[in-house]
Amino acid sequence: MxxxxxxxxxxxxxxxxxxxxxxxxxxxxxxxxxxxxLLEFDLSDHQLYTVSDTSVEFLSTLDQDVEIVVLAEEGSVDERIAKFLDRYAALSSHITVTQVDPVAHPSAAEEYDASADSLVVRCAETGKSRAIPFSDILVYDTMYYYMYGQYYETEFDAEGQLTSAVSYVTGDNDTVLYTLENHGESTLSTQVTDAIEKANLTLSGGVSLALDGGVPADCSLLISYAPTRDLTADELTLLEDYLDGGGQLLVLLAQTEESLPNWEALLASYGLTLADGYVADPQRFYQQLGSLYAIAPVLSTSSPVTSQFSDSDLTLMLNARGLTQAEELPEDVTVTPFLQTSSGAAAITADGTQTEGTYLLGAVCEKTDADGNAAGRLTVFSSASFVDDTVLTLLSNGVNLDVFLNAVTDGFEEVSNLSIPAKSLEITYNTIRNPGLWSTLFTAVIPIGVLALGLFAWARRRRL
Structure with missing residues (x-):
């Protein structure tokens, strides 16, 4: 049993x-x-495979079918690109991914009008397509290769390139931007022009008001970047006529204290007055840069340009001219600040004269006609340093470029800022900057104390 x-x-x-x-x-x-x-978590440095809220929101509204063709030999696609594609396509039922081997199908490159080792994003409904070479996704430092004969990866731009391409093939964007010339303007950096193109905006070229007889008819937005010379009276009239006809002008003021009466007259016609000297802000400056003129502007939550950002988002502006809003605005003009100083700021001239107050560092001025229709939009940044290459590199985790692109696109109903920056592949080192009392405590006092206690316990046990 x-x-x-x-x-x-x-x-x-x-x-x-x-x-x-x-x-x-x-x-x-x-x-x-x-x-x-659904099975993997993104534990990579810089969150390579995490899709930003901007793309998630954009893809949630996608209502046209988009095909992403991986035009590459089977097994040759970088694992990072393949993994990101899986995550990206899973965000919308309208996106499909197709693998095409150009070796097995030699006519594929001609059919898709693209070379091998690229992604082809296309929409049958619009008939539009865009090719994205893998070299635009995994970006290499070419100078490093020329110097050392080795490839050195610097950026991973899968999300930015894909979202830009999907937006392009499904949209009908004909927004054209021009830059103003012949007033000592600077040239927009590559970072800025790349971001503009990634937002599917057309940066057509330069405009000389004197030589071209005015602003081109197809100009959606005219940008004046750091003008150091004044407008002539005729040029001022041409700009006023352009704005009164519903045009849009974005000005980034140069880092100069020179008087530019006609530029200042244009600002005054939209309710802004330029203060003398540069603005210093003891309450909102970067101490590690050692200058009260290196300001972290306050981002306004009431403006569409900056409403998406929080107090923890940082921007940097150097040698800014202060702007003040007129007590009595011109008729039918509204001013909406999006960047400003703290209440403890002061405009300081070369002779040391200080005028304290709260100054605007960025504002949108809009004019309407008698019928309430848009009759001109003037956007002003009080320092061209806001999108200077040095500043963008120095504050790589800041939102300067995002704010600038929001200011560029905010005036267009059918255009939104979908320019997503690439993610860095640079190695991050755990270094301590500006070591002080706390860093000394954690890097020296505590380790030495723990070591001393260990030696004391060891010696005591030896005696026992």
């Missing part, structure tokens, strides 16, 4: 074990069929 009971128990345990093993096997088979975006 005892043996029979043992036999029954053994059979029962064996049956339970078999059932559990079958369940585990079945669960593994089911889980194995799930997409990788």
């Amino acid at each position: 005892h043996n029979k009971r043992k036999l029954r128990q053994g059979g029962y345990l064996a049956a339970v074990t078999a059932v559990v093993a079958a369940i585990v096997l079945l669960v593994n088979l089911i889980v194995g069929q799930l997409p990788s975006n």
